[in-house]
Every structure is written in C-alpha cells, then in structure tokens.
Amino acid sequence: MTKAPGSRAGKTSGRGQRDLRVRVKTAKGRKLSSTLWLERQLNDPYVARARREGYRGRAAFKILELDDKYRFLVPGARVVDLGCAPGGWCQVAVERVNALGEKSGKAVGKVLGVDLQPVDPISGAEIHQLDFLSEGADEQVKQWLGGPADVVMSDMAAASSGHKGTDHLRIVALVEAAAALAFDVLEPGGTFVAKVLAGGAETDMQALLKRNFTKVANVKPPASRSDSSEKFVVATGFRGRPEKGDDQPG
Numbered sequence: 001m002t003k004a005p006g007s008r009a010g011k012t013s014g015r016g017q018r019d020l021r022v023r024v025k026t027a028k029g030r031k032l033s034s035t036l037w038l039e040r041q042l043n044d045p046y047v048a049r050a051r052r053e054g055y056r057g058r059a060a061f062k063i064l065e066l067d068d069k070y071r072f073l074v075p076g077a078r079v080v081d082l083g084c085a086p087g088g089w090c091q092v093a094v095e096r097v098n099a100l101g102e103k104s105g106k107a108v109g110k111v112l113g114v115d116l117q118p119v120d121p122i123s124g125a126e127i128h129q130l131d132f133l134s135e136g137a138d139e140q141v142k143q144w145l146g147g148p149a150d151v152v153m154s155d156m157a158a159a160s161s162g163h164k165g166t167d168h169l170r171i172v173a174l175v176e177a178a179a180a181l182a183f184d185v186l187e188p189g190g191t192f193v194a195k196v197l198a199g200g201a202e203t204d205m206q207a208l209l210k211r212n213f214t215k216v217a218n219v220k221p222p223a224s225r226s227d228s229s230e231k232f233v234v235a236t237g238f239r240g241r242p243e244k245g246d247d248q249p250g
C-alpha cells in the first residue's frame with residue numbers, strides 16, 4: 001500500500017522493536033541497556049516530534065536542519081538518498097522538492113531512495129533495495145535515476161562493529177562510494193551531503209571535495225545526538241564532472 005509522506009505507517013515496524021532487545025554503543029564507548037535506550041527515546045524531543053509530525057524517525061530532522069541552512073532540497077530538484085531506511089530523509093525530500101507534483105505551480109522533483117533493507121513505500125519516492133557497495137550498484141542507481149541529479153545524499157552507516165576505528169573506516173568506504181556516484185551524476189552546481197564519523201581517515205575525502213565543490217562544510221545539526229561522533233559533510237556548488245581517472249573518489 002502506498003503511503004503519504006506524512007503517513008505514520010512504517011514507524012512502528014519490527015525494526016524499532018528489535019532495537020529494544022539490543023545494547024546500543026554510544027560514541028564514547030558506553031553501552032546503553034535496552035531500558036536506558038528506551039528511556040532516552042521516551043525523553044527525546046525529536047522522537048516525540050517525529051511521531052507528531054508523521055516522520056518515520058528522528059533522523060528526518062537532521063536533513064531538515066541541514067536543508068534549512070544550505071537550501072539544496074529546492075522544488076524540482078532530483079535527489080538520490082543512499083541508505084534511506086526507514087525513510088525519514090525521503091519523506092522530507094518528497095515534501096521539499098515537490099515530488100508528489102501537487103498543484104502548487106512549483107517544479108516537480110524526483111526522489112530515489114536506496115537501502116540494504118526493505119523500506120515501506122513512500123508516496124512520491126521511488127525506493128529500491130540494494131547493497132550500494134555491491135558490484136555494479138552505481139550503474140544500477142544511474143539506470144533508476146535515468147538522468148542527472150541535483151542532490152546526492154548519504155546517511156549510510158554499517159551496523160556498529162563495537163570497534164570505533166573499524167566503524168570509522170567502514171563509513172569512509174560508504175562515503176567514498178557515495179561521492180563516486182555524486183561525481184558521476186551531479187549537475188554542475190549540485191550538492192553532496194554525507195554522514196561521516198570523526199576519526200581522521202576522512203582528510204583525503206575532504207580535500208577531494210574541496211577541489212570539486214565551491215564550498216565544503218562540516219556540520220553537526222542540533223538533531224544529531226551530542227554523544228554520537230557523527231557529523232555531516234555538506235558540499236555545495238559542484239564544479240562539474242572531473243576528467244576520467246583524474247581526481248576521482250576511492
């Protein structure tokens with residue numbers, strides 16, 4: 001069944017219930033028992049707000065806050081959302097780029113979401129299940145996209161290994177794969193947004209982005225938990241596709 005972006009369906013899937021049984025590791029290495037995790041969820045204003053406003057998760061507010069500051073989800077924009085489950089970023093993108101094509105007189109955008117996990121349908125978004133690190137994944141995404149993109153955004157994160165250095169390197173690999181797609185499909189002037197974890201190995205990526213975008217910012221939006229080492233790189237003003245073999249990510 002197709003659901004409207006504001007639909008509450010999908011928010012109380014098995015995913016949330018499974019989370020109650022695991023122990024969550026924070027950036028500072030502390031383990032949260034399921035009771036503490038539940039307490040944190042219940043006291044979190046973003047969790048309550050997501051429920052009230054019909055978003056599938058508190059992550060939606062991270063992209064809302066980033067977009068409020070950098071204004072890349074404009075009406076008519078074509079957006080690729082990598083690591084989109086359960087769908088909060090897609091819901092925001094659909095609303096902001098007008099992917100439902102309501103009779104608003106604004107340009108109609110496109111939202112393409114991809115994740116390892118299945119995602120309940122989101123009206124206005126095209127969603128596919130895919131391991132973005134698998135062979136040929138970028139070609140597959142380009143085929144689904146069917147043209148250039150204005151925004152490539154990645155909230156991809158591998159399940160925590162419990163080892164900070166390993167988690168950091170894994171996320172760097174995901175950011176590199178996302179950046180490679182961005183370099184291939186972004187229109188000049190386009191935007192690349194990606195979640196990174198503080199840890200040091202992102203320096204080369206930052207330098208590469210600085211050469212290929214007019215502005216690169218590292219941001220921790222208010223909705224990102226202070227005990228998490230995540231931050232977001234927002235690269236705006238893509239200078240255009242570099243020559244093959246020259247200045248490519250990865």
Ligand SMILES: C[S@@+](CC[C@H](N)C(=O)[O-])C[C@H]1O[C@@H](n2cnc3c(N)ncnc32)[C@H](O)[C@@H]1O
Pocket residue numbers: 056057059060082083084085086087088089090114115116117130131132133155156157158159174
């Ligand atoms: C923090 S969640 C994304 C939340 C999402 N932005 C939202 O608003 O609902 C990270 C997602 O990255 C996905 N992911 C991790 N590795 C991936 C890969 N190799 N390919 C595709 N998705 C991946 C995970 O399955 C997970 O759903």
